[in-house]
Amino acid sequence: xxxxxxxxxxxxxxxxxxxxxxxxxxxxxxxxxxxxxxxxxxxxxxxxxxxxxxxxxxxxxxxxxxxxxxxxxxxxxxxxxxxxxxxxxxxxxxxxxxxxxxxxxxxxxxxxxxxxxxxxxxxxxxxxxxxxxxxxxxxxxxxxxxxxxxxxxxxxxxxxxxxxxxxxxxxxxxxxxxxxxxxxxxxxxxxxxxxxxxxxxxxxxxxxxxxxxxxxxxxxxxx
Numbered sequence: 240x241x242x243x244x245x246x247x248x249x250x251x252x253x254x255x256x257x258x259x260x261x262x263x264x265x266x267x268x269x270x271x272x273x274x275x276x277x278x279x280x281x282x283x284x285x286x287x288x289x290x291x292x293x294x295x296x297x298x299x300x301x302x303x304x305x306x307x308x309x310x311x312x313x314x315x316x317x318x319x320x321x322x323x324x325x326x327x328x329x330x331x332x333x334x335x336x337x338x339x340x341x342x343x344x345x346x347x348x349x350x351x352x353x354x355x356x357x358x359x360x361x362x363x364x365x366x367x368x369x370x371x372x373x374x375x376x377x378x379x380x381x382x383x384x385x386x387x388x389x390x391x392x393x394x395x396x397x398x399x400x401x402x403x404x405x406x407x408x409x410x411x412x413x414x415x416x417x418x419x420x421x422x423x424x425x426x427x428x429x430x431x432x433x434x435x436x437x438x439x440x441x442x443x444x445x446x447x448x449x450x451x452x453x454x455x456x457x458x459x460x461x462x
Contacts, residue, residue, distance in 0.1 A: 378411055
């Protein structure tokens with residue numbers, strides 16, 4: 240399927256950088272459908288689930304718009320890309336401002352950067368949220384990494400990160416006070432903590448790969 244023929248559903252639940260994602264999709268020749276209606280999203284070829292904000296607020300917004308079940312189904316039936324909070328929501332749970340259940344599509348939890356790790360050896364406190372450019376260390380070969388250089392720089396904005404409980408889903412890592420999970424992959428699902436739509440050439444290449452991906456991981460394996 241060519242990018243020009245690809246209808247990309249972008250989940251609108253009232254939180255997230257929807258239009259920067261849509262602009263990137265359109266720039267690459269895809270057709271972006273930004274919607275909070277499951278009926279409209281269901282008519283697309285693939286789904287992008289972006290997000291910025293708090294985990295609990297996101298879950299409440301998904302439930303209020305009756306999108307939770309749609310996302311669970313879409314993430315198992317068509318090419319699916321989660322971005323930032325959209326990655327975190329796929330996990331079992333989060334400890335952000337209390338205990339919250341996630342969508343339960345991937346095993347693991349969302350946790351804060353540990354306070355004790357935020358101090359440098361000379362006593363300086365590192366900033367939270369982690370904001371800026373960091374290298375993405377690919378941990379597996381995957382169709383979405385095709386043409387994306389190892390250790391390419393991607394843009395991050397987050398205070399919490401994913402701790403997967405199944406090592407086999409770790410697709411990439413990065414470093415901020417400690418190594419952390421920066422991308423996960425399972426079957427037709429791929430998700431990133433960083434923002435590819437804000438990450439220049441490398442990010443656009445990854446999104447372009449998603450537009451042409453049929454959901455088959457092929458012969459990917461740990462690197």
